Amino acid sequence: MGNSHQPRRRSVHQALGGGFVADLLLWKKRTGGATLLVGATALWFVFERAGYNVLSFVANVLLLLVAILFLWAKSASLLNRPLPPLPDLEISEQSIVKIAVVMQEWVNYTLSIARDITVGRNWKLFLQVALGLWFISYIGSLFNFITLVYIGVILSLTVPFLYDKYHEIIDEKLCRAHKAIQALLLRIDSNVLKMIPLTSNKEKKIQ
Template sequence: MNESHRSSVHQALGGGQVADVLLWRRRVGSVFILVASTSLWLLFERAGYNILSFVSNVLLLLVVILFLWAKCASLLNRPLPPLPNLEISQEYVLVLADTIQPIVNCVLSVAREIAVDGNLKLFLKVAFGLWVISFIGSFFNFITLVYLGILVSLSLPALYEKYQDPVDDKLTVAHKMIETQCRSFDDKILRRIKMPFQKEKKI
């Protein structure tokens, strides 16, 4: 595959360190995320450990270590724990807000088109998408869904980058077929909705 395709996939994922991890260009980070997520999933799902208890115990252990370290440092004239500046900078908040703003605006735009403009096609698409999410969620709990999402994120982008040309051809054909079916389905629904209003009342 040529380099333009590889760079396009990398840029589509943001072009930063996250994209490098998802495409396995930073193998250490990718392996760490895979091993850590698998270990946590096995801990919570197979060992039956509770996530609230796990977080509480980890924080308790961390607080105890820091407290004992600080006490020992004051008694032995040793340096205190090298903690960073524990505060969120205004620049980071602005960057986070700029990242979230387009997503929120997109959701609000979709909600406006459904609630105010009465866009039936968009309503059917959103309703079908939410039903699919609810149907899939009925088979798995939240932790398993997150773990499956991590596995998909670490596998699909790398596979797509490797086999981009044949996948694009298949997706183009599938998109045309789905678009044709959805258009005919929407036309049938719209025709059924409009028919009762077009009938004249019998005297």
């Protein structure tokens, strides 16, 4: 009876939006996941191992596409065949509004963090942000942009799938790690607060 009043836990599929992207990342659409993995691996191999330049690759692909469409349209007019089926590609105003809302939320969140660090003097948040930025900088020094994107694709296709399968074990480990980090931050915060009155007392004695 007591369990009936507890809130239901959101599934990983719901947390990812519950749409096509969620099905893709959780390998519910195996063909799409395999295509994304093979495509990302092929692009990474072309750019990293074959030494191909990103700009020249995009230009050559677009050039090939334009040439195919041009020859198709010319041959269609000569042979009385249908023209290439090109859809009307337009970005709706609703899509622009959604993107703007998401960007506004991220910018406001970043500004709120900056305010808590500078005005609120939140030492815990400062240490978390500094550690996160240092970690990103360290990872960026080990890999270039293309490799980082490829690693991001691999993680996107593995982490949600593994978490959905072993979420109970992972939640337990993350809870222990979170408690240990919180205890460490509290210890650091208390040490910083202890240092402030000591310095002020020394100044009074000197005066």
